[in-house]
Amino acid sequence: MTDGTTAILDALHHQASGYLTLAELQQRAGLSASRVADGLAELQQRGYQIEVNPHFGCRLVETPDQLTADGIRALLAARVIGREIQVFAETTSTNDVVARLARTATPEGITVFAEAQTAGRGRRGRVWHSPRGTGLWFSVLLRPPWPLEAHTRLTIAAGSAVARTIRQCTQLDARVKWPNDVTVQGRKVAGVLTEAGPGYAILGIGVNVNTTAAAFPAELREQATSLRLASGRGQDRVELAARLLAALDAEYARAQADFDAVAAAWAERCDTLGQQLVVTMGTRRVEGLAHALDGDGALLLRKDNGQIERICGGDIVVERT
Ligand code: BTN
Secondary structure: OOHHHHHHHHHHHHOOOOOEOHHHHHHHHOOOHHHHHHHHHHHHHOOOEEEEEOOOEEEEEEOOOOOOHHHHHOOOOOOOOOOOEEEEOOEOOHHHHHHHHHOOOOOOOOEEEEOOEOOOEOHHHOEOOOOOOOEEEEEEEEOOOOOHHHOHHHHHHHHHHHHHHHHHHHOOOOEEEOOOEEEEOOEEEEEEEEEEEOOEEEEEEEEEOOOOHHHOOHHHOOOEOOHHHHHOOOOOHHHHHHHHHHHHHHHHHHHHHOHHHHHHHHHHOEOOOOOEEEEEEOOEEEEEEEEEEOOOOOEEEEOOOOOEEEEOOOOEEEEEO
């Protein structure tokens, strides 16, 4: 997109309801009449439905179901997360793209989306199915000020921000499950994969947005869902992406200033605390009551003998007893 089309889109998006006259549009976009006409034509060609009425002016009727960096940016006043956005038609894993950027001097906040991933991955080496154009598959480069072992804070903050955004956009009761699941109606709708290296963390997030039941592999159909399946209506992925990035940005800032507040908000919507769990870490098996998060986002398990066991993210399996 050109600067002109971005400015037009920005102005149209910010007109909450009704029409913008062409004169207003020119003024808000800072463009001449002919550049506005060219920009509108380009946007229409790209699938934006824009009604242009000779008496009333124009209004945005529908955005195409296609992620574009400008489409997301037009809806976002990014502070850190999303201050630069890239959208790939296809990649192996967006976490891989960001890992390459992480080893350069790229500042934190850059966010990489892909319409499809050919090697999307989840925790514990699982495959993350990322069918084209149906979800939000993205990764954010972060350079948090805390040590590597505290990176579970990011997973907690991100899960909480994703669940809150889903609740706001769909009215579904989205919940979190330690360490990285977001569920609706008892099924997984989104997951967070935090990977870290020296001086950086990569926050990878997958949200099943408009996925149909048939698009899930048979073995996941009972456990997974999408926002569309759970709410009965398709969601605007561009708008959801912008709202997610804004929520993640706010929660990341809060995690740096006051992680206890992040943990408290997470705990309000969590299905893990208060449960009797069995946690498997390699060959070790620990059973106990999940009773709190600690200051690093680790789960504190009270065993039957009263001892507290601290469970970090990583390669563990959590089951209810
Ligand atoms: C999980 O629930 O196990 C985590 C899933 C994380 C999936 C996202 S999709 C974008 C990013 N790229 C990946 O390969 N994985 C994460």
